[in-house]
Amino acid sequence: MERRRGAELETVLLDAAWDELMEVGYAQLTMESVAARAHTGKQVLYRRWRNRAELVVAAMRHHTGSIVDNVPDTGTLRDDVLGVLQRMADRFTTLGPDTIHGLMAEAPDLDPEVxxxxxxxMRTVVERAAARGEIPTADVPAQVLTAPTNLLRHEIFFTHEPVPSSILTSLVDDVFLPLVSGTPRRSG
Incomplete structure (x- = not known):
């Protein structure tokens, strides 16, 4: 058999990790089981990812896409933020609560870049909105920028159910938009 290298090998590894995750779940996924599925040694995995959490995040991005590479640009701040939150909520639904909770439990094992x-x-979304004149400035504190995504993570962490669109709308209309525009806005 020809030896796989580079991008081809990484694709095989990420596909194996994703398939293993979907078949056995996060709690049962091991570096050894992924290596066996990919017909390689676990040292090949450890050269690329320090641990299971990093491998699963990489497999998730490989299979569901990275929002960093496809930031919503709908033409309105509200819809852009709703798009970001919907992608996060959809990922939760795809991965399921056990994987999300497993990743959160192993959060200290992840690179802070995650x-x-x-x-x-969110900085990109806000800068675009400021350039369109929707908000007075893009100079928004990091805590305000990440308020909707962090609050959504909180919802995900404390539930085992998909997050309803009404929660996403409330996070945008009742929390985020008033913070960045200075104008209270009620949803519904």
Whole structure:
């Protein structure tokens, strides 16, 4: 058999991780089981990912896409933020609560960059809105930028159910938009 390398090998590894995750779930997924599925040794995995959490995040991005590479640009701040939150909620539905809770339990094992990604996504959304004149400034504190995504993570963490669209709408209309525009806005 020809030896796989580079992008081809990484695709095989990420596909194996995704398939294993979907078949056995996060709690039962091991580096050894993914390596066996990919017909390679676990050291090949450890050269690319330090642990199971990093491997699963990489497999998730590989199969569901990275929001960083496709930031919503609908033409309105409200719809852009709703788009970000909907992608997060859809990912929760795809992965299921056990995987999400497993990843959260192993959060200290993840590179902090994983959490900074949403700050960058939200910064892009806010900068576009400010350039369109929807909000007075893009100079928004990081805590305000990440308020909707962090509140959604909170909802996901404390539930085992998909997050309803009414929650997403409330996070945008009742929390985020008033913070960045200075104008209270009620949903519904």
């Amino acid at each position: 959490y900074r990604r949403m700050t960058g996504v």
